Amino acid sequence: MQRTISILPALIFLLLGLFSTAQESPEVDLGGALRFNYNLSSWKPEQKNRGGDFGYDMFRINAVAAYKGVYVNAEFRHYSESFGGGMLKQGWFGYKFNEQDELQLGLTQVPFGIQQYNSHNWFFNLGYYMGLEDDHDMGLKLIHLGENIEYHLAYFKNAEELNFGNTSAVSPSRYSYDVAGNNKEVHQGNIKFVYKVGDSLQSRFGISAQYGGLYNINTKETGDHYALALHYEAFYKSWNLKSEAMLVAHNPQNEFGNSEKIITMAAYGAPYEVAADFKLYTLAVSRDVPVDWGPISNLQFYNDFGWMQKKEAAFEDSFMNVTGVLVTAGNLYTYIDYAAGYNHSWLGGNFVDDFAAGNPNAKWEARFNINFGYYF
Template identity: 25%
Template sequence: MQKKALNYCVSLLLLGCAATPAMAADLSIGDPKTDLGELKLSGFLRAKYQDKSWTGNDHKLTFDAARINLDYTSPKIFGHLEYRCYQYNKLCDFSTLVDAYVGYNINDSHLLQAGLQPVPFGPGRFWESNYYGGVITQIGLEDVHNVGLKYQGKFDTGTQVELAYFTGDGGSYSGPYSEDASRYTTNFVKPEDSSLTHLDEQNMFIGRVKQEIRSLPEPMKGNIGASYWQSDIENKTNGQTGDRQAWAVFGDVSYNNLGFGLTLGKNEVDNKDPLTPKASLMGSFDDNFMVANEGMFYTADVSYKFKNVGKLDAVMPYAMYSSYVKSEDGYDDSSRHLVGVATYYKNMSFVAEYIMGKNDFLIGGPSSSYAQGGDDETHELLNLQFYYKF
């Protein structure tokens, strides 16, 4: 009942923002430089049109998603809340909390942050320039948001250090299809099939180090870094405890408006499950799927931003390569590759992306895509999106 009421309130707020576009850009109170601080509301409304090679059911323009951000900023205390809703069959029938954290600025270089927040693994929250994301988001290592405490420190050497402890995931919310996979982040979830094992990830210790490369000639800029993830995997079916260990190394370089990034690493899960020791049940966005417990992952991204193109503020073409190469013999690798372009005009943007997926559940693959695979075909998706930001 509480989730339904929250969905209803979010829907009303979104409709109010859409109906008052002139006022939406000024939804802030206070001054971030004062002790009282500033409270600011922002977000977006998004529509989409998709053409899928594996089905002909989506050839129509529809409302897709909305995001609401509420930010509090002051010299010492800050906070952030992000809530999203999506339309599957009706407005906001799937909705989920993404972030809800507060922080304290110890000084200009060091801070503490507590609550539901992005996990500091890989190069950042997003590993690429596109809007759809790479296949590693479905493996549960990219754009992950869990509940915990994080320390961040920046040093004069150009080094940034983040150390975090997460007690568990952010929980499930409201969706029309799944009991426990109604969530933004791909986590281990409770199975709807009683024959599958219920896993829960806890006690996550995660660290990330980034180093600015200062020896590059102007106007080049670059960073390199590494991150490590260690956690307990509680097998709620048999009472045993396994673990996850993952690492990633990454780097990026830019030259004026040209940017290139590369991330590679390994994921290894011991689920203490005698029935399916090689794969584990995970879920997000109201879907469940099995994921191979061990594999190498790769993401490469390139983009170029053309500024002030005619009446447009910017035009940015980009391309991405991402893959999950499974260690188990007989398991087919999963991949998602993408080329696209985004155009920006004031508070509006338009995105066109052509996506190719193989053994990718979101791009036409079977439910076993991220585990043993078994699909020899490459499926294509044309993804068109229109954003109104407030």
């Protein structure tokens, strides 16, 4: 079985070679971004005494190259060491059979829910923190983008693997959230279907599903996890609406004494606990306002809301709401956000278990944030 799996990529690219079209010379396109961040948080008294903090956020390099019909798309990011340091956000080999059908192999975006993002703000929406928005895993994906019908089929061997040890835990130095701790995501299948209709009011009705294993490195047993989502996105003149309803469950095979009502997830250099079973509802709306203020050409106002309803009765639900504006000035994009959270690991409270048990005595906390990003 291992020999069959090992030769699968070779067979795929042999087939791609048979279908590839002529291309005279290699094509390479390089880009990137530099971002700085200012934030002022309600739960940090010393930071408030300083008037907030302003510093380095991220530097990234993007590369797209193609030759004889086969291409590569990669993005490498470098954050501060406390946020995970250097990491590959995405990177895949691709082939386009025609204008509608494409195959991708590597660290590619998981086809689930509204994409590329289910949000408008710099913080994303609540699902990002549970690996349900802009997630990337290691696998193979087929995409069909028809005029009215769009579908995605994918198989992911695992999340991005950095250690390659026999019983190595998942490294937290990653961009998107994955199950971590003593469990590892394995053999995940995804299917996503979207129906597109409308002219002045453009609508995208979608359904997504994923199912995979959770291999426990201590018990050597494999549990499972799944997620289902209904999603709708609308475009009308300068307005955009994004809405999703998700059902999520994890069934790990943990060691005796370890709760199966909680899983560990990790990204940006640190793990935290998340309720194993929950429903998630998100609603996001934005409006573009063109302006002519020197280099400033557009203002996008938005409000993005998320509610995590946990199945376990003793757990406290989590909420998130971000109100803000994106200012476009040439290649400089500035997000000005007021992000509020209740039992939210990144917005006050207890980082470790806000998305799991939470705190019944928690209060809403907020962070005023300005992110400056120049994209080239």
